[in-house]
Amino acid sequence: MPDDRRSAMTELQSLVAESRSAQMSFGAMGFPVLLNVLKEDREDVELVRGALETLVSALTPIETSQGLKTEVQPASMNSDLLSRETDNISLLLSLLTEEDFYVRYYTIQLLTALLTNSLKRLQEAILLIPRGITVLMDMLMDREVIRNEALLLLTYLTRDAEEIQKIVVFEGAFEKLFSIIGEEGFSDGGVVVQDCLELLNNLIRNNASNQMLLKETMGFDPLISILKIRRGSAFNFTQQKTVNLLGALHTVELLLMGGPPGETGKDTSKITNQTALAQRNILDHLLLLGVESQWAPVALRCTALRCIGSLVLRNPQNLDSLASKQVGEEPHVQPALNAILAIILRTSVAQEFVAADYVFKCFCETNPNGQALLASTIAPHPSQGTATHGASSDMPFGSALLQALVSSDVNGDMEACCRASSVLTHIIKDNLQCKDRVCSLATFHCLNFTCTK
Missing domain, CATH: 1.25.10.10 (Leucine-rich Repeat Variant)
Known part of the structure; x- marks a missing residue:
């Protein structure tokens, strides 16, 4: 029955x-x-x-409390x-x-x-x-x-399954995922947005062809929409919003990595993605998250800084864009690189120092003009002799760097000196002109700096 x-x-x-x-x-x-x-x-x-x-x-x-775990x-x-x-x-x-x-x-x-x-x-x-x-x-x-x-x-x-990834993309995954993300409220959405981004990242991880399809079918505007935040939204960073933003930043990181290591065309894919993302003004959003939003969770700031570094690495147009960017609001506006240097010198979080230092590593790598630009500003500031604490926000980049380099003698701040030395290493690496500039400074001679060419 x-x-x-x-x-x-x-x-x-x-x-x-x-x-x-x-x-x-x-x-x-x-x-x-x-x-x-x-x-x-x-x-x-x-x-x-x-x-x-x-x-x-x-x-x-x-679940049971009895029995062996290996059972x-x-x-x-x-x-x-x-x-x-x-x-x-x-x-x-x-x-x-x-x-x-x-x-x-x-x-x-x-x-x-x-x-x-x-x-x-x-x-x-x-x-x-x-x-x-x-x-x-x-x-x-x-x-x-x-x-x-x-x-x-x-x-x-879709984990580690390239053939399945290709079919899923062919079946319209990108359109469906971004449609769901939009319906759920972008970064303000719940765990569903997190799940969508995890699936999206599976589809593009080390997969140059799927990255290209994303760029050509949807473009990067829907991705950048997830990264948009309002200035001063200090109390809007819920745990879920932070996770969603980290997922979107991870998508950006994957795009900036290009295809799998060793694959022919990996660099081409990476450069194409760098250019396309920069054209959609992603640098502004990354700077807001990583540099201007010091009230944002540290993991978010660090990931945004790493994305900035990868975005400009060996990309002349993006390097020039970062060099000319200003951050902050009137009357407290300063060059983006100055603000990132301030993070390096002032942060109490080691991982944030590493992430900010990575920006300068990427900025200076195979960028002699950028190195020369930074080195040209290294000179004592009129107020430097009386300063006893960190550099002021209106101090030129090189003067702030120089003040940190001598800070161990002035106020015993050896950590700031070591961090500044790391930045200086990037500026002079493989660049004789910058080394000469640094070695010619009377301040360095007085402090018995030894420069080797």
């Missing part, structure tokens, strides 16, 4: 969800029966729901057993086209559980199933709960 079968299914689901021994016994005997229900009893929606929910329970680990988990064994046959995966994918919401929902959960425990095998199986990935992509346009589960599923599925 149908009612008896449904009642038995409910009891079985409850038993498998609560008992490890039931999970262990279930696999070999239970899978053939429940898979047959999914094949032959599609009209009985309640029975199909129960079968799927039972399968999800069979693949969900049960084989019944849920893992069941995942392995269910994923061995491609036909089983094909059957599950076919259920995603059913009209019933709970059938689709439990199926997505079941596939996610399989991916958690049998990632490689499921990746291989889905590639063999016609329209398998297409069906999964359609779930991104489903009701919100199923859409969110589909995001997690696709994130698992």
Whole structure:
């Protein structure tokens, strides 16, 4: 009788969800029966729901205080057993086209559980199933709960799987992801924005062709929209907003890395992305996040600074742009490089010093004109003799650097001296003109600096 079968299914689901021994016994005997229900009893929606929910329970680990941690988990064994046959995966994918919401929902959960425990095998199986990935992509346009589960599923599925990444992109992933991000409120959105960005980053990581498709189909404006913040929004940095912004900055980092290491055309891809991002004025947003927003979380500031360095590295146009940028608001406006130097000299966070120092490393690398520009400003400032603390914001770059270099003698600030020395190293590296400039300063002679060419 149908009612008896449904009642038995409910009891079985409850038993498998609560008992490890039931999970262990279930696999070999239970899978053939429940898979047959999914094949032959599609009209009985309640029975199909129960079968799927039972399968999800069979693949969900049960926490226990007893037993060794190295003991084989019944849920893992069941995942392995269910994923061995491609036909089983094909059957599950076919259920995603059913009209019933709970059938689709439990199926997505079941596939996610399989991916958690049998990632490689499921990746291989889905590639063999016609329209398998297409069906999964359609779930991104489903009701919100199923859409969110589909995001997690696709994130698992696209990890280190270049072929799957290409198909997912071909199925319109970029358009769908940015549409969801926009609907959720960009960086002000919830965990769904975080999931979208994680999937996006899987698709472009070390993948030059997908990066190019993103640039040509969507452009970088939707990405930059996530990075937009208002000046003075000190109290708007919730934990989730910070995570979302970090995800978007990681996307920028991946684009600035280009293709995989050693691949022909990697540098071309990187330069193309540098140029395209700069054309969309991303430098302004990175400076606001990394330099001007000292009330922002330190991880956010550091990541933005690293992005600035990578954006300008060996890119003449972007180097010139950074050299001419001003930050702050009237009447407290100063050159961006001066502000970054101030971070180096004043921050109490080591990782922020490293990130800001990276900007100067990138700015000076194969940039003799930029090195000469910075070196030309190295001279004592009229107020320097009476200064006992950090450089003032209106002091020229080189004067602030020089004051920090002599600060160990003036006020015993050896840390500021060491940090300034790191910046000076970038300025004079492989540049005889800059070395001569530094060595010619009477101040350096007085302090017994030894310069080697």
